[in-house]
Structure formats: C-alpha cells, structure tokens
Amino acid sequence: MRFRHRVAAGIATLVLPFAGLVGLANPAQAATSATATYVKTQDWGSGFEGKWTVKNTGTTSLSSWTVEWDFPAGTSVTSAWDADVTSSGTHWTAKNKSWNGTLAPGASVSFGFNGSGSGSPANCKLNGGSCDGGSTNPGDNPPSAPGTPSASDVTNTSVKLSWSAATDDKGVKNYDVLRDGAKVATVTTTSYTDTGLTAGTDYSYSVRARDTADQLGPVSGARAVRTTGGTTEPPTGDKVKLGYFTEWGVYGRNYHVKNLVTSGTASKITHINYAFGNVKNGQCTVDDTFAAYDKAYTADQSVSGQADTWDQPLRGNFNQLRQLKAKYPHIKVLYSFGGWTYSGGFGQAAQNAAAFARSCKQVVEDPRWADVFDGIDIDWEYPNACGLTCDTSGPAAFRTLMQALRAEFGPNYLVTAAITADGSNGGKIDAADYGGAAQYLDWYNVMTYDYFGAFNAQGPTAPHSPLTSYPGIPQAGFNSADAIAKLKAKGVPSKKLLLGIGFYGRGWTGVTQSAPGGTATGAAPGTYEAGIEDYKVLKNSCPATGTVGGTAYAHCGSNWWSYDTPATINSKMAWAKSQGLGGAFYWEFSGDTANGELASAVDAGLK
Known part of the structure; x- marks a missing residue:
C-alpha cells in the first residue's frame, strides 16, 4: 500500500546510442602509441561490470581514442559511462567523450559499462590497431584488489x-x-x-x-x-528514528544527501534506508547505477564541500552518504531492496534463499562502498499476498528469506524489513509468518499509511494513516493500533516494531463534505502523481481543518486531503512510546519542509 512509482529520467551516460559506428583513426598511429586493457570489476552471475583503460605509451599526445572488441553471442553491454558505446551485432565500439579524448604522453583514462551474459572481450583494437602492439586480444592485465586495510x-x-x-x-x-x-x-x-x-x-x-x-x-x-578525542556524538536515546532516502529523488525532486544537512534533519535521525535496490533473477542488484555511484557532485552540492573528480573510485549518492556518515557518525545506513515496484522478484528469490542472501551481501559489501552500509532492509510487498503483482510463495517463504539473510550477514549487520500494516482479519499480516521471522530481524518498519486514498476514486474520504479506528472508518483493521496489536499477538516484541509516518498526503477532488466519509469524483491534483502531494506543499495549499483517528484532514474548495502535521506526529510518537515500540520511521525525506519540521517532530516526540 505504499506508493513507490519510480520517476523516469533520461540520462545520456546511461543510454547506449545504437546509431552506427564511429570513424576510426589511423591504425599505424595506434599500434605503437597506446594500449587498451580490460578488467571485469564486478560479477553478479547474470551480469557484470567491466572497465577498459586506455593509456598513451607514446611520446606525443593522442587527440582521440576508439576501442573495439567482440563479445560472444549472449553477452552485451546494457549501459555505459565515460564513453559512447555502440554495437553492430556482436562487435562493440567505444569512443571517447568530448572531455576525455586527449591523452598526454603517459596519461591514461578509463571507461566502464554494465553487461549481461558471461562472455569476455576478444579481438581488441585501439584506433584500428592492436590494443597492446601485438596480439589483438586484451594485453597486460591490471593488478588485483589489495586486501581491506x-x-x-x-x-x-x-x-x-x-x-x-x-x-x-x-x-x-x-x-x-x-x-x-x-x-x-x-x-x-x-x-x-x-x-x-x-x-x-x-x-x-x-x-x-x-x-x-x-x-x-x-x-x-x-x-x-x-580518531580518538573530539566531541561526543549527538545523543540519540534508545529509539530508532529512520527516514527513507529515494535513489530517484536526485532527479525531478532535486533532493540530495546534502539536504539532510541543510534542513537540520541529519542531527535528528539515527538511520537511513536507501531505496531501492532491485530484485532480478532471484538476486539483489543496484538499480540506477548513475544515481547510486556515478553522478558527479560539485563543491556546493556536496556534503563535504569538495567537488567530485572524473576519476575518483566512487561518486553519486553512495559517496555523499559516506561523507554524511563522516560528518554525523551516529547515523547508520541500510540498503533497502524491493518496494512497490520491485517486489515481483522476491518469489523467485525465496526459492533459493541462500543464493539470494549471498547476492545481497555482495552488493552491500561491494569494495567500492562497503563502509557506506550498515545493514539491509527487505521491502517485500507482499509475501503470499498481492501488491503490484500477486505472490503465491506460501506463508513460510518470508521467514525462510529472513533466516537466510541473517545467516549470511551475521550478527554485526542490521537486518530489517518493511511490512504490511493490514490488521484486518485474514488480511496481509495473516498471510505470512511475521511472528516466526521476527527472531532473525532487528526490527520491522510497519507501513502504517496508505490505508485509504483516491485509488478508490469515489471515496469515501478517509485519512490514509489513521492511528486508531473511529466511527465510520471504511475498513475494520485498517489503522495503526490494530496492526501493531496483531503483530504483538503473533509474538513480535514491541521493541522490534517501528511506527510508520507518511511525509505526504492523499486526496480526492469533487468533495463537498468537510467531515470524513464524503463522496468524490476522483483524485485531487498532485505535483508528481494525482491523489498524492508532499506535506511541504499541503501545509500551505490546503491547511488542516480537522483531525480524525489521530490524523489531520483538510477540505479546501472541492479537494479533501489527509496528512500528518507536527501536532499529529507528536501524538503518534507519544502513543508509540506508550506501546513500548522501538521508534518510528517515515517515507520519505523529500516530502518535508526545507527546515525539516516533520523530522523534528518525530525526534522531539520520541525523546
């Protein structure tokens, strides 16, 4: 019931321009003046990451470079960076970008790509000549990775x-x-x-x-x-205060890791869930590699105040999170996989849970960013039930998956899961063994929002995140209190349950009745999606006019919205403490105001 629609973004460096081959330089020039070497930097079974390095070994500058190679049938490039890559059948060509074609004597440049299949390049040519001056296969191999220091x-x-x-x-x-x-x-x-x-x-x-x-x-x-000495880390208390950072938010939403600093939010959270990794072919995988680890940040955009360079080993969100953790060492970061859009792969993953867990650890512990992540979060929507797709893997599959993840990651990593908050009889909580799986997890993020919304276009209007039931609620069990009570009854300890808060509202249009329960004609207009709007917009465009079930609602013109405010969050946090819950989490940072007033309310309410 969580909205997770990934914003599409056309990024030139990730799209392969299959528009024809480029012209080649003089072969005689290349054979004696430069080399091209290849290394596979990562392999996840169904795919891999490769890197070519072009080095000027001559005494005069190169003005451009073009690398060609052949892949066996079934192996191909799926995305590339720092070069324009084209293909003709199984023959591949990479040409320099406008900014990295000139190489002084002794200089080198690298470009990389993601590939599918398992083949290796052959018949390498650089500017039409041999890549190493002799054989047409890649020459001298680069060194291996040293051990972790x-x-x-x-x-x-x-x-x-x-x-x-x-x-x-x-x-x-x-x-x-x-x-x-x-x-x-x-x-x-x-x-x-x-x-x-x-x-x-x-x-x-x-x-x-x-x-x-x-x-x-x-x-x-x-x-x-x-290092030793210095000031004491900010006190965080014994409650988890976790927010989701969306990978795609760096595009249309223009929300970056640095916003956590400028808003003051970084000092008021304990954990970040980075959303989302994908689940393909029963394995964890990075979704948008450009946003995750290749997007370059200027000095003014960067947490550290230092600009990224083209050749540094890690850029993008992952590097910014690394810088955030250096600045706020109390923050822990978890890599979240799945979500509404990418949960369809979990059923296959559950068929070989151990292999899935190994693939996830390989992603989380990739040497380029192993220090960034402190754990893994699984957001399966929903085991043995229906979300965007319907899963039929059985009630034991979720527990099996969590057991395998704990066995693979061990006791020193956080292992958590975002789960349904459907507290109705025979509902989604009853469909899977959440009680049995809890022993393997540090906590559950209980998604106590999206209960009601304009996915029922004619209403009735109702708060999307009610804390408690109320007279006239459209569906019994669709509230936070009933969901938490059901999970406790299944044996989940209170301290392993986090209450969910939405930093957005859901709304209808064509509504004449101010009180909940009115009819509607459809979804209210939203900035990114009809029926959904950020709190930072709603607080001004449609201020709250009442409260029901512990959540604010607003009637303005013909629109009716429900959303949480600092006041309702304060009440919800008081309730969470009275229930002995482990804390709270929210979806997601970019819906908050520029000064982080909702994150501040969560922080203050849990102290």
Whole structure:
C-alpha cells in the first residue's frame, strides 16, 4: 500500500546510442602509441561490470581514442559511462567523450559499462590497431584488489594502515591510499600512516594497486576509522528514528544527501534506508547505477564541500552518504531492496534463499562502498499476498528469506524489513509468518499509511494513516493500533516494531463534505502523481481543518486531503512510546519542509 512509482529520467551516460559506428583513426598511429586493457570489476552471475583503460605509451599526445572488441553471442553491454558505446551485432565500439579524448604522453583514462551474459572481450583494437602492439586480444592485465586495510595506533590525529599485497602478472609498482574516496598518498609498501586528522572524526580508508604499466586495479574493501578525542556524538536515546532516502529523488525532486544537512534533519535521525535496490533473477542488484555511484557532485552540492573528480573510485549518492556518515557518525545506513515496484522478484528469490542472501551481501559489501552500509532492509510487498503483482510463495517463504539473510550477514549487520500494516482479519499480516521471522530481524518498519486514498476514486474520504479506528472508518483493521496489536499477538516484541509516518498526503477532488466519509469524483491534483502531494506543499495549499483517528484532514474548495502535521506526529510518537515500540520511521525525506519540521517532530516526540 505504499506508493513507490519510480520517476523516469533520461540520462545520456546511461543510454547506449545504437546509431552506427564511429570513424576510426589511423591504425599505424595506434599500434605503437597506446594500449587498451580490460578488467571485469564486478560479477553478479547474470551480469557484470567491466572497465577498459586506455593509456598513451607514446611520446606525443593522442587527440582521440576508439576501442573495439567482440563479445560472444549472449553477452552485451546494457549501459555505459565515460564513453559512447555502440554495437553492430556482436562487435562493440567505444569512443571517447568530448572531455576525455586527449591523452598526454603517459596519461591514461578509463571507461566502464554494465553487461549481461558471461562472455569476455576478444579481438581488441585501439584506433584500428592492436590494443597492446601485438596480439589483438586484451594485453597486460591490471593488478588485483589489495586486501581491506586494517587500522592500528589510532590517535587524535593519525592512524596506521596495513593491507595484504595485490597480485599482478607483470608486478605491482605501488599503491594509492584513499581517504573518503580521495587519494592522500602513493606508497611502495603495504602500510601507511595518515596524519593531520581531526580528533573525534570518522574516516573511511581503502587502497588500490598500480602495476608496472601504470594500470590501476580495483579498489579494496573500505575500513572505517574514528580518531580518538573530539566531541561526543549527538545523543540519540534508545529509539530508532529512520527516514527513507529515494535513489530517484536526485532527479525531478532535486533532493540530495546534502539536504539532510541543510534542513537540520541529519542531527535528528539515527538511520537511513536507501531505496531501492532491485530484485532480478532471484538476486539483489543496484538499480540506477548513475544515481547510486556515478553522478558527479560539485563543491556546493556536496556534503563535504569538495567537488567530485572524473576519476575518483566512487561518486553519486553512495559517496555523499559516506561523507554524511563522516560528518554525523551516529547515523547508520541500510540498503533497502524491493518496494512497490520491485517486489515481483522476491518469489523467485525465496526459492533459493541462500543464493539470494549471498547476492545481497555482495552488493552491500561491494569494495567500492562497503563502509557506506550498515545493514539491509527487505521491502517485500507482499509475501503470499498481492501488491503490484500477486505472490503465491506460501506463508513460510518470508521467514525462510529472513533466516537466510541473517545467516549470511551475521550478527554485526542490521537486518530489517518493511511490512504490511493490514490488521484486518485474514488480511496481509495473516498471510505470512511475521511472528516466526521476527527472531532473525532487528526490527520491522510497519507501513502504517496508505490505508485509504483516491485509488478508490469515489471515496469515501478517509485519512490514509489513521492511528486508531473511529466511527465510520471504511475498513475494520485498517489503522495503526490494530496492526501493531496483531503483530504483538503473533509474538513480535514491541521493541522490534517501528511506527510508520507518511511525509505526504492523499486526496480526492469533487468533495463537498468537510467531515470524513464524503463522496468524490476522483483524485485531487498532485505535483508528481494525482491523489498524492508532499506535506511541504499541503501545509500551505490546503491547511488542516480537522483531525480524525489521530490524523489531520483538510477540505479546501472541492479537494479533501489527509496528512500528518507536527501536532499529529507528536501524538503518534507519544502513543508509540506508550506501546513500548522501538521508534518510528517515515517515507520519505523529500516530502518535508526545507527546515525539516516533520523530522523534528518525530525526534522531539520520541525523546
């Protein structure tokens, strides 16, 4: 019952322009002046991520480059970045962008792509000649990833890092040491002491190797380090205060991680759910790779105040979340998979729960962003019931999936789930073993909203997030109190239940009756979707005129809306504390005002 319609965004760097092949440079020039090498940087079974590196080994500048290769049938490029990639059958061509075609002597540039299938490139050509001056297969391989660095001798201003060596077929030349994704040193040994740090501050360290041909290998796993001393972290109390950050919000909504800082929200939350990863072929996968880890941020857009560079190992939302955690070390981030749109894959995932769990951990622990995520959240809408699609995997499937995730992730990761709040008899809570699964989870995000809305176009009008029942409520059991009571009755501990708050309203038009229960003619107009509007808009465009079931409603003209306000949130938080709940969560940050007044109400109400 949660709205999760992904905003479509046309991003040039993610769309392959299959418009024909580009012209090639003189073959004689390429064979002796440059090399092109390939490495598979990630493999998730049904697909992979690949990277080509072009290096100018000559004595004069290159003005452009074009890499060609063949893939076997069944293997193809699905998206690419930092190059324009085209195809003709199984033959693939990548040409430089306008800004990365010129290479000085000794300089190199990389471009990457996501692929489907399992094949490897063959018959490589660079500007029409051999990629290595000899064979037409890719030449000298880049080095492997070094081991994840360990930290010792941590002081207020320094830390000693050590790591296991990388391997390479021609030999490792040196290592780049990365702090928060930016290079701080290049060393020839497998240890480094970083100095000049700030006391009481969180940092993230990783390393990457360079071989004798100056090829860079993949980045190691990341090690989080907090220097000693400094100020105490902000007190968070014993209640969870969690908000959802949507991956697609960086487009039409223009909402970025930095908004959590400028609104004051970052100091008032304990956890963030990053939504959403996709579930394909029974496996977890990153959805929008551009928004997640490739979108470049300027200095004024960035949490750290530093601009992204084209060649840094991690950009996008993930890097911004890394910077947020360095600034607010009390915040934990979970990667949420599924949601309304992407829940159709969970049924297949449940058929091999262990393999699904392994795939999820591979995504969460990807070496490029392993320090960003502290756990995983599963948003299956809905096990053994109907959401966007209907699932028939049986009542035990959800528990089986949660058990496999806990076994794979172990005790040091958070494992949570967003679940239905249908408290009716024989409803969605009764369709799956939420009580049995609770032992494997840290908490449930109970989606106590979207009970009523203009998906019933003629009404009756009713609050979409009622805390309690009330006379005339259209459906028994469709309220927070009944849902929480049912989950407790099934054996879920109170402290493992979080109350859900919507930072948006649902509304109808063609309504003449101010009180709930009126008829309507359809959905009220909304900025992004009819029948839905952000709180930050509704508080001014249609101010609340009453309260029912613990939620505000508003009648303005012919429109009727229901939504939570700071006052109703305060009452809901008081109720949550009286029930011994573990805290609250909300969908989602961008619906709040610029000064975060709803997040502030959740924070204040749980203290």
